[in-house]
Amino acid sequence: MTSRTPQTVVHFSSDFRLPGFDAPQPAGDYRVDHDEELVEGASRFAWRRIGAFMHLPAIATRASTQQMVPINPADLEAALAKDLEQS
Template sequence: MSDISSTRTTDTIVRFSAPFALPDLVGEMPPAGDYKIEQDEEPIEGLSWLAYCRVATYIHLPSIAEGNRLRRIVRIEPTALADLLAATNATPDGLAS
């Protein structure tokens, strides 16, 4: 078994220029703004080099500008997120701290 057994998390801020729909939020459209996207990855064991596999992707609601008001984290499929980013011309805005 590998010595590396922990999950790593990558945070990115994405800027949506218009309201958008999320697959699991029926009837709710988050407004335009900056949103934190969190991706969890686990190391792939048995390789001769270090590689990771994404195991979960989340979007934090509401937007960063709205502060911590009723903050929740919604799981989103990576393909659904990619489609959403392409459809809305959202832009990554660097890494969250």
């Protein structure tokens, strides 16, 4: 099966926390990978999201270690909406 991983950048204006994170993350820009697989239909193609991962720490942060943490896209959208309300 064919797959792809588009990458986006999300911005948080204030500290945030997603389920499964050990601690709140500071405001900043974060890379997010969306793993998708191709779904073939009779007349067209579509992509189905099968996973999402956030890169930690934030892009501008210099750190000796980096990690990719699995996230739920719905949790990310909720955290971004909350952050927008607080700004």
